[in-house]
Amino acid sequence: MTRDPFLGTILKEISTSKLWVIVTFAIGAVSFYILLKKRKRQQAPPRRREDSYTTKINSSSVWNRIHQDLKGNGVCISWEVLTDNGEWREDGKRALETLATHMDVYLMCQIKSEEEKKKILLMVADINGLVRHKILFCQTGKGYEAFCRQIKPGLVILHDEPLASFLSTVLPDVVLVGGTSPKTTVTSLSTVRELLS
Numbered sequence: 001m002t003r004d005p006f007l008g009t010i011l012k013e014i015s016t017s018k019l020w021v022i023v024t025f026a027i028g029a030v031s032f033y034i035l036l037k038k039r040k041r042q043q044a045p046p047r048r049r050e051d052s053y054t055t056k057i058n059s060s061s062v063w064n065r066i067h068q069d070l071k072g073n074g075v076c077i078s079w080e081v082l083t084d085n086g087e088w089r090e091d092g093k094r095a096l097e098t099l100a101t102h103m104d105v106y107l108m109c110q111i112k113s114e115e116e117k118k119k120i121l122l123m124v125a126d127i128n129g130l131v132r133h134k135i136l137f138c139q140t141g142k143g144y145e146a147f148c149r150q151i152k153p154g155l156v157i158l159h160d161e162p163l164a165s166f167l168s169t170v171l172p173d174v175v176l177v178g179g180t181s182p183k184t185t186v187t188s189l190s191t192v193r194e195l196l197s
Helices: 006-013 014-042 049-053 063-070 092-102 115-125 141-151 161-165
Strands: 074-078 106-111 135-138 155-158 174-177 187-191
Touching: 063 074, 074 092, 074 141, 092 106, 106 141, 115 135, 135 141, 141 161, 155 161
Parallel strands: 074 106, 074 155, 106 135, 155 174, 174 187
Antiparallel strands: none
């Protein structure tokens, strides 16, 4: 005596209308499960620590602030802070190496040509902790604004006073190197070396 396959037996026993009800119920259950998973993902807490994201830099030492509260968070730093006419500023490379060791660094570079891009990539090739896809290139200063607004880093280090003043209204910690800002929400440093002290 041969046995009928399990699915074949069930299909013979269930009428077509009952089968449609079962299929509809299964599709509804799967859809409901997917909807619940999406809602849980949207309600997940932010990856950044809330206290480090909302506090301003008030310390006299930016490096102490980085070490204490911002370690592991993202930092956007402009290429012009670290270099002058395509050459490292004093302590520029050391500052980038130190930041890349302790933070998630996004290096923002404004370029005019493909050759300039290649030169920058060669200059930073030996820096540990700096990831290639986090070296960002743009052709105008607006690119820096777009990068910072998209990434929403815990710290932004810039050389441009108007941009620093603007970003201080939307981001928690903004440092201006090589200038001064009338805004109290922007920390002003005269040199890159002050980042490390």
